[in-house]
Amino acid sequence: MQHRILSHQQIQYKIERIAYQIYEANVDEKQLVIAGIDGGGLKFAQKIQQVLRRITGAEIILCKVMMDKKDPLKSGVKTSVPEAEYAHKSVVLIDDVLNSGTTLIYGVHHFLRTPLKQLKTAVLVNRNHKKYPVKADYKGISLSTSLQEHITVAFRAKNDGVYLD
Numbered sequence: 001m002q003h004r005i006l007s008h009q010q011i012q013y014k015i016e017r018i019a020y021q022i023y024e025a026n027v028d029e030k031q032l033v034i035a036g037i038d039g040g041g042l043k044f045a046q047k048i049q050q051v052l053r054r055i056t057g058a059e060i061i062l063c064k065v066m067m068d069k070k071d072p073l074k075s076g077v078k079t080s081v082p083e084a085e086y087a088h089k090s091v092v093l094i095d096d097v098l099n100s101g102t103t104l105i106y107g108v109h110h111f112l113r114t115p116l117k118q119l120k121t122a123v124l125v126n127r128n129h130k131k132y133p134v135k136a137d138y139k140g141i142s143l144s145t146s147l148q149e150h151i152t153v154a155f156r157a158k159n160d161g162v163y164l165d
Contacts, residue, residue, distance in 0.1 A: 006162035014140035019051035035063040040096030077110035098123040101132040
């Protein structure tokens with residue numbers, strides 16, 4: 001049985017708040033790279049990008065981060081933006097849910113091989129079941145859940161929702 005944790009309106013509020021936090025931390029930047037992990041992370045990143053474009057004059061570069069989430073070590077991490085375009089820039093790596101930290105840590109590792117101005121992370125839902133020493137710098141909500149429970153983030157036109165199964 002699904003229980004709604006966040007409504008569409010609550011998610012919109014969290015997107016706005018996270019976008020403003022990112023803007024405040026990068027107020028002097030001319031370019032900002034928003035790197036969304038393919039799937040829910042990319043959709044969340046696109047929504048943050050829309051708000052950032054509205055509130056700042058900086059160029060917001062959207063980068064799609066691709067990996068096999070089941071085995072990121074084997075598949076490796078690829079980005080839609082060449083390394084030269086994010087080198088020496090401020091990067092925010094975004095995912096929808098921080099569960100074990102696997103996808104976020106492999107994404108962080110990928111970006112740390114390039115000299116950056118700064119690297120931050122953002123998630124909509126932080127579940128507190130980390131296997132790796134990775135944290136979200138910006139988070140919408142923190143949930144203490146059991147390992148058996150599942151979080152679903154649904155990004156739908158005017159009907160976004162976060163659900164607990």
